[in-house]
Amino acid sequence: MIIVDVVSSPASRTGTLAATASTGHSVGSLVAAWLGSFSESGHTRSAYSRDLGEYLDWCVRRGLDPLSVRLPEVQMYGAELAAATNPRTGKEFAASTRARKMAAVSSWYTFLVRAGATDANPARDAARPRYDRGHSPTTSVTxxxxxxxxxxxxxxxxxxxxxxxxxxxxxxxxxxxxxxxxxxxxxxxxxxxxxxxxxxxxxxxxxxxxxxxxxxxxxxxxxxxxxxxxxxxxxxxxxxxxxxxxxxxxxxxxxxxxxxxxxxxxxxxxxxxxxxxxxxxxxxxxxxxxxxxxxxxxxxxxxxTQLYDHVALSLTGDPAHLVAAATGRASD
The missing domain is CATH 1.10.443.10 (Intergrase catalytic core)
Structure with a gap:
């Protein structure tokens, strides 16, 4: 279960998850309840589960109580994401990925506010990376x-x-x-x-x-x-x-x-x-x-779907092909 993965591991996260909110609920149960709200989308739940787990681990390493952090701490987390590398690829996280990770943190805090477990969402006004939503890095084949x-x-x-x-x-x-x-x-x-x-x-x-x-x-x-x-x-x-x-x-x-x-x-x-x-x-x-x-x-x-179309058409219809043909360097 995805919820079990977030709530029970790694061991260093145990103390944070056991902490109790003003409502009497543990952080772990609040995480589980939040993830349960994404029951209709396993993909979103899986991604947000990983993202929030990374944030909670960051709080553990900094000795922070996730129920007490404010905007400066969340901003610091975002800044560290910008400088971090993806352990799977060894490359920097894409702006869209960092934006999703920050959105996951904000979503969790919004849930906590609604549940009465905290008084405000410290991530609401945190800066998020800007990126071109009309651009896709996906490579296709013919x-x-x-x-x-x-x-x-x-x-x-x-x-x-x-x-x-x-x-x-x-x-x-x-x-x-x-x-x-x-x-x-x-x-x-x-x-x-x-x-x-x-x-x-x-x-x-x-x-x-x-x-x-x-x-x-x-x-x-x-x-x-x-x-x-x-x-x-x-x-x-x-x-x-x-x-x-x-x-x-x-x-x-x-x-x-x-x-x-x-x-x-x-x-x-x-x-x-x-x-x-x-x-x-x-x-x-x-x-x-x-x-x-x-x-x-x-x-x-x-x-x-039109974004998919744009990615394909923007390459085949790029004027560079016309210019190369006009200057005599078109491929055979």
Whole structure:
């Protein structure tokens, strides 16, 4: 459970979580109650759980009572985030990531004010990083490269995944455009039939549920993987060689490896989220309407889908191509 992860570890956080608010509730129970308010969005709850845990650890290291801090302390935390590096990448946190971390802290304090556990939200007026919401760092691949990735998947040797799992994973990411979290969470029981078509029930962010059709090639890959495993309905849809649920890390490594095999430049920049951009771009180029793409991707607004469009169109339509052609340096 995510709540257990925040409340019970690491050990250094125990004293802080056991502290009691004026309402008689412990900090740990207030954290759990706050996380429970995100019950409709597992993705948001997971991210905010990690973010608040990092903030509470910071308070422990500074000897601060999180129920008593004021704006200067929260500002100090934000400043340290700006100078910190992501332990997973060794790079500085992106501005959008730092903004989310500060938003998580502010959200928790807003909850505490409403619960009567503190008198004010010290993070409300804290400075947050500015960033261009119209910019996305996500790198996509072309239709031809996506086809090459899918074509090479079935014969790809993988240390922890059978070829059928590799092929199905890439097909679900590219042909359906689902999120990596949705893929990892999918169950065999989510498969079904509707209107004469094979379908997959996808449980999305924000508690949304979409029934997505499985095109014939994808349905065949589903059958091949399940037959190879002799899978029951109560099992994960995609599993490793030992029958464990596929992980986000395994999917990320798989995508980068497939991109390299397909000849994609800088394959290390290709992520599972890149496949969602690829799905949207191919669907748009093939004539799919904006609302249909929005619904398939599970976006909360058409503006988010249009951001995906903007990322792709801003590169192909950049005047640099015209200038290079006019000056005689266009590529053959």
């Amino acid at each position: 239709e031809g490269q996506a086809g090459a990735m899918l074509a090479s998947a079935g014969g790809s040797e993988h240390r922890t995944l059978e070829p059928s799992a590799v092929a199905l994973t890439l097909a679900l990411l590219i042909d359906l455009g689902i999120r990596v979290s949705e893929l990892c969470a999918a169950e065999v029981a989510d498969l079904g039939q509707r209107d004469g078509m094979r379908v997959l029930t996808v449980r999305m962010k924000g508690g949304k549920v979409r029934t997505r059709p499985l095109p014939a090639p994808v349905a065949s890959l589903v059958d091949a993987h399940l037959t190879e495993r002799d899978a029951g309905r109560d099992e994960p849809l995609v599993t490793t060689r030992v029958g464990a649920r596929i992980s986000r890390h395994q999917v990320s490594r798989l995508v980068q490896r497939a991109a390299a095999q397909a000849g994609v430049e800088m394959p290390q920049t290709i992520t599972p989220h890149s496949m969602r951009h690829t799905f949207n771009t191919i669907a748009r180029q093939r004539g799919a309407a904006l609302e249909d793409r929005r619904d398939a991707l599970g976006h909360s607004s058409a503006a988010i």
